[in-house]
Amino acid sequence: MKFGGTSVGSGQAFVRAAGTVAAEASTRPTAVVVSAMSGVTDTLLAAAQATLGATDRTKTGATLEGSLAELHRSLYDRHLQAAREAVGSELLPGVEAGICALLASLTGSLTGGLHACEEARTAEIVVHGERLSACILSAAIASRGIPAEVAEDPIATDSAFEEAEVEVEKTRVRCTSNVRSVLERGSVAVVAGFVGRDGEGRCTTLGRGGSDLSATVIGRGIGAAEVWILTDVSGVLDADPRLVGDAATLPVMSYREAHLFAGMGAKVLHHRTMEPAAAANLAVYVKNSFEPQKAGTLISSRECGAGVRSVALRRGLSLRRSDVPGEAFCVLGCGGDGVLSLVEAGEKSAGEVAAIVGIGSPTDRDLLSGLRSLLEAGIGHRWVGNTSSGVAFVVDAGDATDALRVLHASLLGRGAKIEVSA
Ligand code: ADP
Ligand code: ASP
Ligand code: MG
Numbered sequence: 001m002k003f004g005g006t007s008v009g010s011g012q013a014f015v016r017a018a019g020t021v022a023a024e025a026s027t028r029p030t031a032v033v034v035s036a037m038s039g040v041t042d043t044l045l046a047a048a049q050a051t052l053g054a055t056d057r058t059k060t061g062a063t064l065e066g067s068l069a070e071l072h073r074s075l076y077d078r079h080l081q082a083a084r085e086a087v088g089s090e091l092l093p094g095v096e097a098g099i100c101a102l103l104a105s106l107t108g109s110l111t112g113g114l115h116a117c118e119e120a121r122t123a124e125i126v127v128h129g130e131r132l133s134a135c136i137l138s139a140a141i142a143s144r145g146i147p148a149e150v151a152e153d154p155i156a157t158d159s160a161f162e163e164a165e166v167e168v169e170k171t172r173v174r175c176t177s178n179v180r181s182v183l184e185r186g187s188v189a190v191v192a193g194f195v196g197r198d199g200e201g202r203c204t205t206l207g208r209g210g211s212d213l214s215a216t217v218i219g220r221g222i223g224a225a226e227v228w229i230l231t232d233v234s235g236v237l238d239a240d241p242r243l244v245g246d247a248a249t250l251p252v253m254s255y256r257e258a259h260l261f262a263g264m265g266a267k268v269l270h271h272r273t274m275e276p277a278a279a280a281n282l283a284v285y286v287k288n289s290f291e292p293q294k295a296g297t298l299i300s301s302r303e304c305g306a307g308v309r310s311v312a313l314r315r316g317l318s319l320r321r322s323d324v325p326g327e328a329f330c331v332l333g334c335g336g337d338g339v340l341s342l343v344e345a346g347e348k349s350a351g352e353v354a355a356i357v358g359i360g361s362p363t364d365r366d367l368l369s370g371l372r373s374l375l376e377a378g379i380g381h382r383w384v385g386n387t388s389s390g391v392a393f394v395v396d397a398g399d400a401t402d403a404l405r406v407l408h409a410s411l412l413g414r415g416a417k418i419e420v421s422a
Pocket of ligand 2: 004005035036041042129193194207208209210211212
């Protein structure tokens with residue numbers, strides 16, 4: 001069971017998460033992966049940046065001592081407050097000591113100079129967010145009478161500190177010794193998400209949002225039957241709910257669809273979450289941590305039939321035509337005048353176009369129906385056609401959100417279904 005940042009964002013959220021774990025763990029062995037409390041990863045990354053190379057003053061001109069003290073105080077207050085709400089009185093002193101030890105270790109990482117590179121230093125700093133959560137959640141579970149302990153980092157990776165590659169066989173060995181052993185002695189194993197260890201034992205990270213990937217990597221490593229990803233929405237929705245008001249939960253999805261959807265930027269799943277899941281045939285449930293009894297979305301190997309089932313929006317792209325195939329986000333086609341592709345516009349530019357991609361098993365009818373709905377809504381298109389990810393509609397960047405809503409309605413059959421004659 002993996003809990004994201006909002007799902008452990010407060011004392012009450014830890015109480016809810018611990019209750020959900022306790023209910024499952026009383027029926028079957030359960031390992032838990034936990035993210036940093038919401039916002040903590042951003043705070044730690046900002047602190048890593050501000051203090052890089054600082055001896056007396058940070059990059060913002062504040063004194064180093066003052067900044068470290070302020071960071072320590074705010075993290076201590078937030079985590080101790082959460083622990084007070086979620087942990088029973090007998091276990092609270094141990095959790096407070098654990099929080100203090102982790103904050104001392106954080107200060108050491110922020111001020112210590114011995115790192116292989118900047119990315120290694122950042123990884124060592126940022127993983128403290130997940131470790132603080134694991135310390136509180138294990139005690140919150142134990143406070144419910146279910147034995148629980150924090151497991152040693154089980155994920156073995158290479159040394160790409162910012163977005164490390166998982167080493168599957170070494171991870172399996174570490175999962176057996178660090179996680180299965182805990183389960184076998186009847187305890188819940190609580191693992192800090194997002195964290196890996198390279199061959200020299202140094203901390204690495206799996207990239208932003210990487211706790212989802214931790215969950216399926218560990219699921220595969222311990223031979224789990226199911227992985228639950230508990231988040232702040234009711235499963236995987238058929239479009240980004242922040243942009244499409246009537247986006248609906250998908251009851252089922254195939255690994256292939258979920259992989260494409262996450263790869264196009266559906267934030268609910270880290271883009272590589274499905275790789276271990278598909279390799280080990282894990283049943284992945286994405287559920288709302290506020291309503292875990294509801295089914296949410298079940299992701300499995302089962303394909304779900306014809307038609308578009310979800311609609312993704314990818315911004316920050318440019319259309320390029322070139323003679324020689326280059327680095328492309330998506331190749332749209334090639335003809336006498338060269339290769340037409342979508343490329344990432346790069347950090348400095350917002351991009352001139354956006355792509356809306358209908359994922360599932362789209363047919364030519366979907367292409368025509370989507371095109372008709374854009375025309376009827378008065379939205380111009382720059383390119384429309386089938387790609388390896390799905391049926392793609394490339395529009396001007398300024399039209400992206402309107403086009404997403406129109407295409408969601410027409411491709412998923414919501415609102416007035418637009419019939420297209422043959
Ligand atoms: P967590 O902290 O649990 O990992 P995230 O914030 O990383 O949660 O991901 C959940 C968020 O992803 C949701 O709150 C929602 O706004 C956003 N999101 C974007 N696209 C989708 C989608 N297709 N389905 C569900 N949520 C989505
Ligand atoms: N805490 C990390 C992040 O914010 C990892 C995660 O939440 O999945 O990116
Ligand atoms: Mg996430």
